[in-house]
Amino acid sequence: MLFSPYPKVKREELFDREKELKEIEEAVKRGERLLLLLGPRRIGKSSILNVALSELPYPSVKVDVRKVYSEYSSVNRYIIGKMLLSALRGRKRLFEEARMFLEKVKGVRISGVNIEINPKGFSLAELLEVLNEYGSEKGRIIIAFDEAQYLRFGGATRYDGIIAYAIDNLENLTFILTGSEVGLLYDFLKFEDPKAPLFGRYHHDIFIQRFSSDMSLEFLMAGFREAGVEVERRELEKAVEELDGIPGWLALYGYIRVTKKLNHEDCMLEVIKEASSIVNKELSRLFSYSPRYRFILKAIALGYSRWRDIKDYLTLKVGPINDANFSKLLDNLVKHGYVERRDGRYVITDPVLRKVLSL
Ligand code: ADP
Ligand code: MG
CATH class of the missing domain: 3.40.50.300 (P-loop containing nucleotide triphosphate hydrolases)
Incomplete structure (x- = not known):
């Protein structure tokens, strides 16, 4: 399937x-x-x-x-x-x-x-x-x-x-x-x-790259066709926009929609709920090393993308940290693949991850 x-x-x-x-x-x-x-x-x-x-x-x-x-x-x-x-x-x-x-x-x-x-x-x-x-x-x-x-x-x-x-x-x-x-x-x-x-x-x-928007849409259509479930194209386009070509999230959306017979909005809420539990489990080991990781991720998820702004957010939330230690934590998040560095800015490119971490 x-x-x-x-x-x-x-x-x-x-x-x-x-x-x-x-x-x-x-x-x-x-x-x-x-x-x-x-x-x-x-x-x-x-x-x-x-x-x-x-x-x-x-x-x-x-x-x-x-x-x-x-x-x-x-x-x-x-x-x-x-x-x-x-x-x-x-x-x-x-x-x-x-x-x-x-x-x-x-x-x-x-x-x-x-x-x-x-x-x-x-x-x-x-x-x-x-x-x-x-x-x-x-x-x-x-x-x-x-x-x-x-x-x-x-x-x-x-x-x-x-x-x-x-x-x-x-x-x-x-x-x-x-x-x-x-x-x-x-x-x-x-x-x-x-x-x-x-x-x-x-x-x-x-x-391995994400699916393009067209491929994402085709994937969802093929999956619903296979499951014998009719879904409006407009809703699938919304799903593609919100899940952005990541096959795991697209499959989860389709799976939940088919098995729980939900409409688009409710299904999306379920996807975020499920994703939140998956992501928090994945991050738990990292968070146990330093609770600061959670705040750094949250800052980036909220849209802070400059080194200085992220550090200020972290300092405001949990107190001071020296530059070297902060850089190390940030680099670690990049190495773990949660955060990407683009043109000197730090971003979370997975929209579901961003949503889950900003909550
Ligand atoms: P990774 O190993 O990169 O974390 P997985 O292979 O475990 O990714 O895939 C994540 C989820 O997405 C799984 O549920 C898988 O079934 C689904 N998936 C990934 N790629 C595809 C694909 N090309 N077609 C259908 N489902 C896919
Ligand atoms: Mg794997």
Whole structure:
């Protein structure tokens, strides 16, 4: 269903994105080893990734790093190793085929459907080497890390080093990393730092864009048609104007309207209510580091866009803060993808986020 409020898996549920899927397919078939899918939350990265993986003619394994981090509060190499193996196990035929390779990895024990990793002697690089061997039989193996910026919490496990090793030596592996927090992902991968393992490595970055107004309207029309619900075009145009081409919000609008049978105005109120709970959950960790983040976001949501004006607002609300500390908080919001810097001004470009944060 086009409006389903979960990341899409099948091509027929995904509206458009032909160009992006083609670009991924061609890059992988060319043998590129590192692809990045970048863009703000709810733009459709996970959906595009899932559909691409389901259509490419190579085996793939995917780990949702954000989910792993929130469940285990860690992404050390045993957990990620286990997740990679579990992702394989979830795909029966693949697992059976790969099994004889996987059994070679030190510290890995497979009995029936059970996989155990004994921390002693287990090396993620060795697991990748073995997958590379399997990949030479299959043409290639794709290893996807969704929300890969969370790999920075690897502790003693340096994923940038492991990925660099794989890119240099394991020719049958392609890594696809997605990231909503684009600044954090680049900070973690450090392509431009001469002392960092990934320095100077080739990476193919694909920035996922919003839908244009026309495409947004087409998406809504196609979704309502599919659901057999008649909606006035004028209302859809209003929805497009208010949600501004962000597929996640458009899908949520459609989903709520179809399932709750609401009119446009009531549906919009529901979208904002739902969005508010989603966004506050996403921001809760950041707010727990510093409650000042909330006020900075509110200032920007209210339309303050200059460094000085935002700082004045913050000072008025919660008291003084020095320039360096304030800049750090502001930069962090940019790196997390909540705020954008345009021509020296700070803005929240997602209209729903702006609305939710200004309340
Ligand atoms: P991201 O990973 O960038 O945060 P998701 O892939 O999770 O985005 O998509 C957010 C929401 O928007 C999901 O509910 C998904 O179903 C919907 N969505 C995103 N892109 C599309 C699309 N091209 N067609 C239909 N629904 C989409
Ligand atoms: Mg995602």
